[in-house]
Amino acid sequence: MRKSVLHSANRAQFNLGTVFGILGSFIFFLGFALLIPMLIAFIYGEDVWHTFLYSASIAFVVGGALYYSFKPEHELRVREGFLVVSLTWLFLSLVGALPFVISGILPSYTDAVFETMSGLTTTGATIFNGTTSDGFVNPQIESLPYSILFWRSLAHWLGGMGIIVLTLAILPLLGVGGMQLFQAESPGPTTDKLTPRVQETAKLLWGVYVAFTGVEFLLLWVHPSMDWFDAINHAFATMATGGFSTKNASIEAFDSVYIDTIITIFMFIAGINFAMHFRLLKGDVKSFFDNREMRFYALITFISVIVVSTSLWLFNQYSIGSAIRYGSFQVVSIVTTTGFGTDNYEVWHTLGAFFLFLLFFTGGCAGSTGGGVKMIRWMIIIRNSFREIKQIVHPKAILPIRIGDKTVDSDIQRTVLSFFVLYLMVFGVGALIMSVMGYDMQSAIGASIACLGNIGPGWGEFGPTDNYAQIPYIGKWVLILFMMIGRLEIFTVLLIFTPTFWKQ
Amino acid sequence: MRKSVLHSANRAQFNLGTVFGILGSFIFFLGFALLIPMLIAFIYGEDVWHTFLYSASIAFVVGGALYYSFKPEHELRVREGFLVVSLTWLFLSLVGALPFVISGILPSYTDAVFETMSGLTTTGATIFNGTTSDGFVNPQIESLPYSILFWRSLAHWLGGMGIIVLTLAILPLLGVGGMQLFQAESPGPTTDKLTPRVQETAKLLWGVYVAFTGVEFLLLWVHPSMDWFDAINHAFATMATGGFSTKNASIEAFDSVYIDTIITIFMFIAGINFAMHFRLLKGDVKSFFDNREMRFYALITFISVIVVSTSLWLFNQYSIGSAIRYGSFQVVSIVTTTGFGTDNYEVWHTLGAFFLFLLFFTGGCAGSTGGGVKMIRWMIIIRNSFREIKQIVHPKAILPIRIGDKTVDSDIQRTVLSFFVLYLMVFGVGALIMSVMGYDMQSAIGASIACLGNIGPGWGEFGPTDNYAQIPYIGKWVLILFMMIGRLEIFTVLLIFTPTFWKQ
Ligand SMILES: [K+]
Ligand SMILES: [K+]
16 A cells, blocks of 8 residues: 555656755755754864754855755655755855864865765775875874764764665665665554655654664763763764764774673674664564574674684784774674774684674664665575576475565565676776776775675775875876765665656 | 576586596696797797697596596586596696606796696786796796797687687586676587587687788787797787786887787677677677676776776877876786786776776676686676565565676575685685785785686786786685686586595
8 A cells, every 4th residue: 555655657857946945955954953063062172063053054054044945844755755864964064074174184176075975874994194195194093082983983873873764665665676675664653644654664764763872872881981972972983883983093092801702792783684673672672683683793793703702813813802802893893794893803814804804794683774785685695596496496486575474575576686787787887996006906996895785994095004195186086976975875876866766 | 498407407417437537538638738839949940849849748648547547438527527627727737847857947847737727717816037946947938949939929819719618618508707698608519418419619709810910910920029929829829818928117118009909909808708709700690799707897898998098198198199008008918808008007097906806806797718706797786686675675675687688697696605605715715825925915815816717817926917826826826726716717627526525
């Protein structure tokens, strides 16, 4: 029923005014978000507080003007939904970048947009701590005002909120990338109307998200190495699978088994479908542990920790304890696409390093804050491979693909395969573009997958101890687009570049 | 009609005796092939002639014994067909490796099997000119007896013959990897019986193959840098898209624009569907130039030559002439999966080098002697991506994929996507295994794709100026398997590792 409304004739029409009106309202709300780091600036007595006030004012004026010019009144139509989804991250990044520029901390607006998009897409790739292609020396992370650091983390956290609702409530209705699989799993009312359903679902899931963030904050705060500020920033960045840290050395800077453990656990939690967390918190333990994607995610993570830790122990002479500590942190960080680091995986023996590289192509569960291909798609891809081989022996048999007790529709199978192929093609194009800029193969591949998969750290010149400052501006805009394409499940963004989309 | 016979109840049964009987007959015929290098040894007065006699005798005895023990009499059933196809390359490599070992030229049987499998699969990866992991110094290419060099080239040429028939006559009937697409294109009778059809088709296509080899031989022979021996070896290796050369420096050793041009042209020819060549030679010019895959192949090659040559010209300071000469040779060599070299692409600017790396994932036309993913699958993959994006806007529309005037069946679409995904997964596993052996990422990736794609030269420690001698033996066996998996379109080999296949 729900589906039929969205797939109605309305699908073929759209109104740009509605789209800009809604984007205006989002920008307006971003204004409120910008006032929070202003409070942080007050607390720490930082001069940059006015930066946030100016930025918020611009957001209020621009957002308000857009909203009142177009006054979107009717329910969102499907094509409008696609445009809103694709443009939200872009518009919010363009406005959210203002504090970096107004404060004079980043001389380049491109860098400011890169950093903000990296924040809002929960990528965590940074242009701080490096020198740009035209010679600007961007500041060290540790020299940044608290309010600016907080704005980076807050961008993660708000981006994560957006993503949970997007993947669990909006994309399934838009039919993107096989996400229809999750239609039944979301909490909230099953209404035909998009807006009330999304609002209701959002409230329930955000409650879970806020709760986990609060718990992680407290657990980090109790450790002597972290003050409340470090704790809240890292809790934001963890639950969003973001990866921005208040330290250039990332989590390694705290050098604490306790902190490593807490963050590993919460990264793992952030990589689980939030609809499942919601069910668990409502007491539905059975459906949480019955969830096939979650079990597959846990299995892959477990196997990867074993392989990587063994490699560290055997080939890099780590003690067993250190091997497990650093192996599990890095594995969970990459599988969930968080990108926090406690060890430089580039100097590992190739077994551990290459295994971790393969994990750059995984991603957590759908409906988590993680990016990438995601576990449910891998399950379908792997099952489809076995099915395809079996089909050769039984060419006339109809061999369904099942995940738990659900049969995966053949349309969804095809969509998932297509998603994966398209994902890899976009990845290849990204690497090619980086290679045009003169980067070696490993760096080019690393930058492309790290941004497309919303991971953050890559390989070569963009490894865990490096940053993205040095890339020529055109390359930065490409990566800004890539973070957005990856974050929005590819189809959403690519769609609006096709003539089909704009044909009435 | 044809299909129905093959898809009958017989599919579920098989007789191992029949399989071994047929393999026996192939081994027996390999005995005759082994007598040809013996003649070369006579011509050049080489002592190793007896090596080939012994090897041929073993082939006659083993092959004959197998054949007469099992006397395969009935028509091949489908599962038997799969086993025969998968085991043929393995058994012939095990026997074809004998001359290298009996002559004492290669102390390691593994190396001998590697070289022979590399020959028969038209890969062209060599273990000569290097030191093995246990310290054997394998001879230089230029120090090898003529008869041994000839045996390597002949293995290519026979392998190429096998592949043409396999992809155009056998795999379509077995329904592997979307090759059913080509059922209608093959010449030969449309009979229900496998054997007469395959024999008839083989004769017609081999005629074309022999003719092209002869023409290339003559065109190479007339050049003063090549004697008849160099000419015949390179003609064999070109038409098979093999890549073994009589020189360690490959085609660069001849340093001739004429030779480069001839080989570039014939590599390009070898990358075209031989059923299309057959049609062209029969005067059906229209259907040759109408063939969409061929046009796509030409387009991709053309674009790649432009990009790579421009990169050489702009970033590597080649003259325009040299840029085109070396750019087009290397591009055609990689696109067709031949692997001949006239330039070290590893020292190119990353644009050219990385673009070439992407071409490692292409391959020529299906029904050519080239390996890899192949153009027709890429066409379907790309069209499917566009279709999938369009489908989002028109969720209920049935959007077919057309190649020329043919509609691609939705089963075949899925099979092609699955093939590609499985191909990449196997590639990833191969790279992981190589990384376990301690190779860096680029070398590991290079070895995996160069062997799986039957290309030959890879990257890093296995680049165009290196060889595969140094790999530990277990790694060589993995690559032997990979050359076979890639050559036999993946499904064929993977299938026989599944329990489903063996269930009665
Ligand atoms: K991240
Ligand atoms: K080859």
